[in-house]
Amino acid sequence: MAASTTFEPVLERIAEEVERTPGRGRPAGYIPALAARDPRSFGMAVAEPDGSVYGVGDWRRPFSVQSITKVFTLALDLAREGDALWEHVGREPSGNPFNSLVQLEYEDGIPRNPFINAGALVVTDRLHTRTGDAAGELLAFLRAESGNPGLGFDVEVAASEEAHGNRNAALAHFMASYGNIDNPVPVLLDQYFRQCSVAASCADLALATGFLARHGIRADGTRLLSRSQAKQVNAVMLTCGTYDAAGEFAYRVGLPGKSGVGGGIIAVVPGRCTLCVWGPGLDERGNSVAGVAALERFTTLTGLSVF
Numbered sequence: 001m002a003a004s005t006t007f008e009p010v011l012e013r014i015a016e017e018v019e020r021t022p023g024r025g026r027p028a029g030y031i032p033a034l035a036a037r038d039p040r041s042f043g044m045a046v047a048e049p050d051g052s053v054y055g056v057g058d059w060r061r062p063f064s065v066q067s068i069t070k071v072f073t074l075a076l077d078l079a080r081e082g083d084a085l086w087e088h089v090g091r092e093p094s095g096n097p098f099n100s101l102v103q104l105e106y107e108d109g110i111p112r113n114p115f116i117n118a119g120a121l122v123v124t125d126r127l128h129t130r131t132g133d134a135a136g137e138l139l140a141f142l143r144a145e146s147g148n149p150g151l152g153f154d155v156e157v158a159a160s161e162e163a164h165g166n167r168n169a170a171l172a173h174f175m176a177s178y179g180n181i182d183n184p185v186p187v188l189l190d191q192y193f194r195q196c197s198v199a200a201s202c203a204d205l206a207l208a209t210g211f212l213a214r215h216g217i218r219a220d221g222t223r224l225l226s227r228s229q230a231k232q233v234n235a236v237m238l239t240c241g242t243y244d245a246a247g248e249f250a251y252r253v254g255l256p257g258k259s260g261v262g263g264g265i266i267a268v269v270p271g272r273c274t275l276c277v278w279g280p281g282l283d284e285r286g287n288s289v290a291g292v293a294a295l296e297r298f299t300t301l302t303g304l305s306v307f
């Protein structure tokens with residue numbers, strides 16, 4: 001891939017600043033397979049709509065994609081079923097942690113948005129019904145968009161999540177009691193844990209997110225989403241992509257973004273570029289400390305933001 005001379009100096013400056021930052025948070029402890037990651041690791045990549053990509057630090061090193069996959073399953077399902085999806089999942093910020101149960105009972109088993117765990121389970125369930133293999137569909141999409149056929153599931157991470165998956169199982173069973181889950185819960189959980197376990201690098205994910213900067217157009221020039229749907233996915237990322245920290249993220253970074261407890265965050269500058277940062281140390285809301293700081297510096301230094 002061609003290197004971008006536009007972004008190279010900015011990324012190098014950000015990497016130097018991050019290197020000097022002492023506090024980096026802690027890796028996710030509730031998934032034991034993720035707990036051993038070094039919080040001082042850092043990588044950042046930026047991809048342009050023509051597929052050129054440039055990065056710094058550990059930008060080619062695979063990490064656990066986790067909740068970032070929720071953007072891709074949302075896009076894949078929306079492309080198939082369109083607005084009917086929104087009868088089963090909302091698009092309002094929850095103001096609660098990503099794995100919270102509390103709103104589900106008041107709101108009749110309809111999760112607030114597709115990025116909290118409950119909403120992502122609904123999306124994966126619907127994608128699985130439509131494709132027969134939601135996780136496989138996701139993986140094929142990520143391989144195609146990143147141009148990296150080596151992407152795969154991390155079976156150790158998936159098994160670790162399954163072994164500690166009572167919270168997700170509770171969410172899925174509870175929504176099933178309202179008729180908002182089609183597949184047997186164990187089938188859905190297996191799909192969801194494999195989905196979350198995908199391992200990919202900053203370079204892979206910056207490229208795979210490109211369709212959101214290209215207003216719905218995939219890397220091969222075909223259309224996945226309408227222009228309007230791409231706008232909608234970006235809007236839901238802005239308002240819900242970092243859970244109960246979405247307001248703070250929008251304030252600091254000013255871009256649609258989606259985090260994962262593996263320490264990655266993707267972000268989109270529509271029409272201009274996509275970004276992926278990785279630093280496994282998290283804040284108390286599950287967002288990468290170095291990642292948010294790096295994105296904040298990127299938008300400040302370049303002046304690129306949606307505002």
Ligand code: DON
Nearest residue numbers: 066067098196259260261286
């Ligand atoms: O279901 C879970 O709890 C994890 N597989 C994903 C959570 C996650 O990445 C939340 N992100 N910040």
